[in-house]
Amino acid sequence: MSTDPFVARLMAAHHDQRACCREPHQVSRRVFADLLDQSRGTAFGRAHGLDRVRTLAEFQAAVPVGDYESFRGYVDRIRDGEQRVLTRSRPYALHTTSGTTGRPKYVPTTRHWRNRYRGPALYAQWGLYFQRLGLDRYRPGNVLDMSWERSLIPLPEPGGPVPVYSITKRPATVGPQDWTPPWYAEPWFLDTGGEQSLYRKVRLLAGSDVRMVVAVNPSRITALGELLNDQLELLLKDLSDGTLLGAPDPRLTAQEATASRLEAAYSYGGRVTLCDLWPQLSMLVCWNSASARYYRAWLERLAPGVPLVPFSTTGTEGIVTMPVDTHPSAGPLAVDQGLFEFVPCEPSDAGRPLPSGVATLSSYELTTGETYRLVMSQANGLLRYDSGDIYRVVGRVGELPRLEFEGRGGSVSSFTGEKLTESDVHAAIRTAVGHSSVPSVYCVVPSWGYPPGYVLVMEWPDGPGASSEAFRDRVEAELSRVNVEYAEKRDSGRLHPLRAQTVAPGTFRALTEHHVTRGASAAQVKHRWLHTDDTLLTQLPRLNGTHAA
Structure with a gap:
């Protein structure tokens, strides 16, 4: 066991996630009970009689399957300041994402949801990454995390309007169980905005021993690699002069060895790679399924020979799968994150909303090799939510299906x-x-x-x-x-x-x-x-x- 409290916590969370795969039933029952508890006494709960619900069958009979538009009216009430609309816990923010109707979606997030679900899941996920790299402690500069950024968005005032922002640009952690990595306070992690935000990360970490680069979407990593080449001249000057964007910075000194290494790599091949910048780079983390597969050759060109490990299948609405082993693109269903139901479909599913009374399957009824449309219920108040996402079962991990994201239904x-x-x-x-x-x-x-x-x-x-x-x-x-x-x-x-x-x-x-x-x-x-x-x-x-x- 690591003596570093942060790494010890990662390893314990990863161990618990793997144990969940072997014995998921008790975890599922606990999640279902919490979903009901969060809905009781709410406008949605009263409208669907959830105070009387005790079993999964009663829950499915009471709550119809619905896409985001069936929740939009409730979310509008939250935006207007009404409390106890979808959950007993008051949303502290609405996370915005694109919708299938051309109108943005606003997903409520509460401290309860962050502390009990999403935050702990991130500890488990990062436990896999540290385990695979053999890191027994975190040393500043070991990680470039681009999966989210600490933004300068002000925290909401009690009783004030609920702020709206992207889930990847959160202003702060919200409690002891929320994901709070040790690089949370490091200068490169702060989102300063503007076109030079990504360059700033490269410059501040240029002389560091970066072992892994982590993003949700592979396009973020390719943008990093292309920026390294597009702005190489500026970076070389900043490294030689000890500056940031040509201006003095008290945190920086001249790094002539790094500059010389990059110059030599460019002279040899006409381009530089992330490995030229960080010679000990040993892992890239990002999505590696559906359209993300297109990026594999590009990532190999930018970081030759560096293994690619999947990020969790996660969206603004919730986490669906968690990586727990060496599989390159698929993870087991994250039954500790919500209640999941499935509807058989073809990968070319037209994407129309599912019928409200559609019959669903549990995760234990899925067949390897088949594809399914996902219906999920999360403690953020989206219950029996038709996500429109399609997954293929590619195997099992313990008692849980291993799912690979195939894409979204329709055009x-x-x-x-x-x-x-x-x-x-x-x-x-x-x-x-x-x-x-x-x-x-x-x-x-x-x-x-x-x-x-x-x-x-x-x-x-x-x-x-x-x-x-x-x-x-x-x-x-x-x-x-x-x-x-x-x-x-x-x-x-x-x-x-x-x-x-x-x-x-x-x-x-x-x-x-x-x-x-x-x-x-x-x-x-x-x-x-x-x-x-x-x-x-x-x-x-x-x-x-x-x-x-």
Whole structure:
């Protein structure tokens, strides 16, 4: 056992998480009881008669399955200052994320939820990382944690309005059980905002013995590696002069050895890697399933030979799986985080809301190799919440299914966590056009690259030019307005600016005819505002002339 209290706590939490896989039933019963306790005496609890509920069957009969829109009215009441709406514990913040209707979602978070669920889960997760690296204590500079940032958002006043911010930019921990790592007070961890925030982290940790880099989405790590190359000249000068962004900083001294190592690496290969900056780098942590798989080659180029370990499958609404072993992309269901139900589905599920009375399966009834849509209940008040997320069972860990995230149902695209939807695209184009009736001559197609991004394909009589570029810019601005995650990823450089590809009038009609001549029913070939892969981009040149802008 480590003598470092922080590492000892990590190891104990990781041990408990693995034990939960072997004997989950008692944990599940305890979570269910707590969910009922948090709902009693609330507006939602009264509306659904939860004071009378004692069993899981009664709970499922009382609470219909619903997507976020079924909770929006309750959340609006929380935003208006009403208490005891979804939970007995008062929400101290609303975490914002993008929704599938083009309107942001606001997820309540309470101290009870943080201290009893989300915080302890992070200790268990980080226990795996420290165990795999063989670190028996934390030494300042061993970790670059980009999974969240300590922001300067002021804490709410008692009785004041509930603040709204991203879950990755929290202002403070909220209690002794909440995740409070020892780097919490280190200068590089504070989110200063602005375009140079990521560079600041690199500079402050440039001479440190960084062993692991941790992020939720791999796009954050690739952004780090590309910034290292894009701003290498500035970094070399700062390292040689002992400055930060060219200005003196009392915390920094000249680091000529680091500068010389980077210069030598650049002279040899024309680029530098994260391993050139941190020679002892031994682990990258991030998502490694669904669209995150696209980043594997990019990560290998930026950190050659460094193992990739998965982050928990986690969203603003709650944690679903936890990594506990060496599996590269999937973890066991986190039954200590909530109540989870599953609906059999195909990976191509249309994404429509589930029927309120849909029959569900427990985690013990799932079949390896099959895919399921997730319904979850969390102590933040979202009960029997239709997440829209699809998981594949790839094995078992003890008595629990090992789940790999497959993506979201329906027309949703997400390279970096932006979760762009068909509704987002339709709303953006409709506004850019300037009236509600939009001709079906536009669509948006995901396009992989470094960084990835989207292509606006549009029938444009005059071909590429100032008018098509102006329209593309209007659509880009509207996408950022209707989807907060898209705006954030564009601002941070993790998504390429929207590109335009003009096609001649009649191209989409020719595309329909192309499919029909190959056996498809004309009724089945429908216009899609958002495509989920780049197949269309390879088909268009064969049908008609196209031009990129």
